Amino acid sequence: MTTMTIRNAARRWAASLVVLAALAAPLPAFAAPSDLPSARPQDVGVDPMRLVQLSQWLRDEKLDVRSLLVVKDDKLVFERYSGGLDRDYNYExxxxxxxxxxxxxxxxxxxxxxxxxxxxxxxxxxxxxxxxxxxxxxxxxxxxxxxxxxxxxxxxxxxxxxxxxxxxxxxxxxxxxxxxxxxxxxxxxxxxxxxxxxxxxxxxxxxxxxxxxxxxxxxxxxxxxxxxxxxxxxxxxxxxxxxxxxxPVDMAKIGLLVLHEGKWQGRQLVSAGWVRQMTSPGVVPYFGDYWWINDIVTSEPEYDTMGFKGQFIVVLPKRDTVVVMTSLLPIEGGLRDAGNVQIFREIVNGHILPALAAGSGPGDPSAAAALAHELALAQASNPPPGAAPDPFETDTPRK
The missing domain is CATH 3.40.710.10 (DD-peptidase/beta-lactamase superfamily)
Structure with missing residues (x-):
């Protein structure tokens, strides 16, 4: 074997080691992030009993809310499903x-x-x-x-x-x-x-x-x-x-990306300047670039994106909070005042904002058990549709 042949073989061997090392190396953190971390509501200053009462109210009113999530300080503190659904279903x-x-x-x-x-x-x-x-x-x-x-x-x-x-x-x-x-x-x-x-x-x-x-x-x-x-x-x-x-958990990630002005796990996916423009008034004070402004909450900064029959992502920057909902609720009442929008305003303003205002503290030691019990009742519930389901089964949750 000539000297040149030996050198070429050595180069190929070294190159193969580099390739193998690259394949074995862990991927960057942003390449395959897991679902959102969770926390007890009281650990981030959220009143769990207010959330229990919210869930009970939804059941008492027989409202077809398929999912309702609250993310505070980047942690999932409330994750409610009904009708036997769970985290893995997607929604139109x-x-x-x-x-x-x-x-x-x-x-x-x-x-x-x-x-x-x-x-x-x-x-x-x-x-x-x-x-x-x-x-x-x-x-x-x-x-x-x-x-x-x-x-x-x-x-x-x-x-x-x-x-x-x-x-x-x-x-x-x-x-x-x-x-x-x-x-x-x-x-x-x-x-x-x-x-x-x-x-x-x-x-x-x-x-x-x-x-x-x-x-x-x-x-x-x-x-x-x-x-x-x-x-x-x-x-x-x-x-x-x-x-x-x-x-819904991926809807929450969209909300968090907007909350953090385009940054996700240390990586700037879209510029902060664009996020600010997108959520600033365009031709009217309540709409920017396909995002609504203070349409759900008027008492503090809020921007959201919403869908027919009751789908919502709401960003509350002052609270470091994102709220997500999927549902099949009434559509009568017009674009900004449809029944589903009015119900969601009550959910956020009448229940979630008071829960967020609880502040830090040990809270009720029995709250965790009460919340877990209520979430189990909610998942087992099967409220009737509040709007006519799409004939093409568009409204059917899917795995």
Missing amino acids: LYSITKGVTAILAGMLVDEGRLRLDAKVGELVAKLRPDLAEKFTDKQDLEVRHILTMSSGLHYDFKSKDDPIYYAAPDRLQLAAEAQPKIPPGTTFEYTDINPILTAAVLGAAAGMPIQVYAEQKLFEPLGMKNWAWGRADQKGLVSTGWGLRLR
């Missing part, structure tokens, strides 16, 4: 999908792939050149307008089962055909045409379907499990206004 989040989408938009802005003043028509044309001429009457429409629900577009929604939600083979074409009603950026109007355009815009900016980008940039770093982003149309486009399914 409806418009909470928009709140997650806003985070993804911020990531693309941070990466320099997306500008808020970019023209929506130009970005859509990158993905669908066949629709370019549909935007000749929407030349002033910018990304910022569809994120703040101020596009000024009109779409004639059907009163029941509009095709953009389920049956349309090409949602983006329907959205592209929406007519300008008023100049963009002037008036807030909550319409689900906007998140269809957003799905196309973000996918074009990312160079991949938005759900693939979300998996790489958000879901995997947060250690999410059993997530799904479905209900794509026949062209393969998901909506960024609905269709995302998460476990």
Whole structure:
């Protein structure tokens, strides 16, 4: 064997050792985080008996609250399920999908792939050149307008089962055909045409379907499990206004990411500046970029993202707290005053905020047993649906 051959063999052997060492080395902490750590409520200054009373009230009122979580000081202190459900089920989040989408938009802005003043028509044309001429009457429409629900577009929604939600083979074409009603950026109007355009815009900016980008940039770093982003149309486009399914504990991680201004376990996933913008007033004082502002709590800083029939992620920065709920509750009453929103306001303002105000102290020594007993009763309960379940079983929790 020549000297050169021996040297080459040594190099290959050394390189293989480096590869094996890399494979054996532990992954960075952010690569596979576990679910949230837990603590007794009283250990972080939360009154457990107030939480017991809250759960009893939900049972007495027979409210179909599938999950209700409270995270304080980054610790899960209250985790309530009903109907035999547990932590591993995911839920259709409806418009909470928009709140997650806003985070993804911020990531693309941070990466320099997306500008808020970019023209929506130009970005859509990158993905669908066949629709370019549909935007000749929407030349002033910018990304910022569809994120703040101020596009000024009109779409004639059907009163029941509009095709953009389920049956349309090409949602983006329907959205592209929406007519300008008023100049963009002037008036807030909550319409689900906007998140269809957003799905196309973000996918074009990312160079991949938005759900693939979300998996790489958000879901995997947060250690999410059993997530799904479905209900794509026949062209393969998901909506960024609905269709995302998460476990409640993973919803809480979204809330914590926002609470900590884009940082997760020491890693800045999205810039603090974007989180501040996203949760600051846009065209109206109560809505930013797909996030609501002081819509649940008005007595202190609060921002939230909410979904049809009673899905919520609420961030309370003053309390270092995140509240999460999934439910099937009444929808009558309008966008901001539907029955499910009013019930959730009572849950947060009438029960959770008083529990958070308890302060530190030893508390009632029997509280832990009382809370465990009540949570077992809640899980065994089976309240009737407060709204009609979706005929396509969208509302069914899944593992």
